Amino acid sequence: ETGVTQSPTHLIKTRGQQVTLRCSSQSGHNTVSWYQQALGQGPQFIFQYYREEENGRGNFPPRFSGLQFPNYSSELNVNALELDDSALYLCASSPGASGRAPQETQYFGPGTRLLVL
Amino acid sequence: AQSVTQLGSHVSVSEGALVLLRCNYSSSVPPYLFWYVQYPNQGLQLLLKYTTGATLVKGINGFEAEFKKSETSFHLTKPSAHMSDAAEYFCAVSDGLSGGSQGNLIFGKGTKLSVKP
Numbered sequence: 363e364t365g366v367t368q369s370p371t372h373l374i375k376t377r378g379q380q381v382t383l384r385c386s387s388q389s390g391h392n393t394v395s396w397y398q399q400a401l402g403q404g405p406q407f408i409f410q411y412y413r414e415e416e417n418g419r420g421n422f423p424p425r426f427s428g429l430q431f432p433n434y435s436s437e438l439n440v441n442a443l444e445l446d447d448s449a450l451y452l453c454a455s456s457p458g459a460s461g462r463a464p465q466e467t468q469y470f471g472p473g474t475r476l477l478v479l
Numbered sequence: 480a481q482s483v484t485q486l487g488s489h490v491s492v493s494e495g496a497l498v499l500l501r502c503n504y505s506s507s508v509p510p511y512l513f514w515y516v517q518y519p520n521q522g523l524q525l526l527l528k529y530t531t532g533a534t535l536v537k538g539i540n541g542f543e544a545e546f547k548k549s550e551t552s553f554h555l556t557k558p559s560a561h562m563s564d565a566a567e568y569f570c571a572v573s574d575g576l577s578g579g580s581q582g583n584l585i586f587g588k589g590t591k592l593s594v595k596p
Binding site for chain 2 (some may be wrong): 405417467468
């Protein structure tokens, strides 16, 4: 069974650029959540996708957007990058048996470390 | 709003000593509680979770945690620390409220555990 994978592992961008991060969910999982982990902080929820639709969103501006594909893989897009966007971006998948299920375990990928200069 | 507080950003123990990492939560609904571990340059791995039922939860690698509703706590313990336990530990509560963020994890700021030989 393949776990959650993310690409790329590291990325360097400059302010104002756009970036796309990718995530492949664990086999059999139809729900994907994205988190931002700034240095020295706990992860913060960005948004969640369930069966290709946005299923919830945290306190992030609209320049953070996403997609989920029919195979349940997902993308996180960030436009107009700012210095404060530098962080580790984590993707997590869960079985999503009933959509939003607070008791379900989320399985995390290794993350993409983004540096904005 | 739900929140998590982890007391102590850094805990240091000797190999073989008791590990105690503290977590307090705030929730207006019955909480679902999680402990994750993060090794350097890696994603998050689930140690254990509490959903319902028995309040003493056993996890992987000899860790356990006890849900104490009266104290709003979910402290993580391990009787005997091993060098390989050195990592960062995150306590999280799952947002069980209805609305856009339901089912998503709210993390504490993390506790870095060091183990001295």
